[in-house]
Amino acid sequence: EPEVTQTPSHQVTQMGQEVILRCVPISNHLYFYWYRQILGQKVEFLVSFYNNEISEKSEIFDDQFSVERPDGSNFTLKIRSTKLEDSAMYFCASSAGWGAEAFFGQGTRLTVV
């Protein structure tokens, strides 16, 4: 069964460093998303991406975040200068259509120290 895969499963980084979280969405999906869940809090929407551009982003997704689809299969989230409060589980998801069910990856646990 097709699935969304994310790498790495866990990343530890120093505050101020750049991190890139990687995702391979389901191959025939066109809509891609990043979410995060800070421990003990709700899953929060970060960004949606379609047709090689951001279609929606949340208030959380500020200038330190960026997304790209560099090669037609990977979908990446870059955090330029990590802060302690960026520590969270980051989930990638993809869907076949607008508002369609999202298929989630297993998540990347980011720990900023």
Next chain:
Amino acid sequence: ILNVEQSPQSLHVQEGDSTNFTCSFPSSNFYALHWYRWETAKSPEALFVMTLNGDEKKKGRISATLNTKEGYSYLYIKGSQPEDSATYLCAFIWNFNKFYFGSGTKLNVKP
């Protein structure tokens, strides 16, 4: 930030009990509502995508209803089984592609 509320936060039931949870969301700019089942150490899996007021969806022992005018959806589980133990998340889809999640209802079914 739109507020999506789920209740109760957690629920402990005996095997065979039927149960239901609520998801409340803003009634304006509704596009869709999703229910997801999230087991520990796994990723959320979609249960239902609901778009129309009055929608009722069913998958085995699990069903859901939708009222977009008053802004709520119910998820029902009939005859709960231990394998139903999970967190059930609802997501309100606003403006086509922006997801707002509730904090989930954690269900524990005791054998």
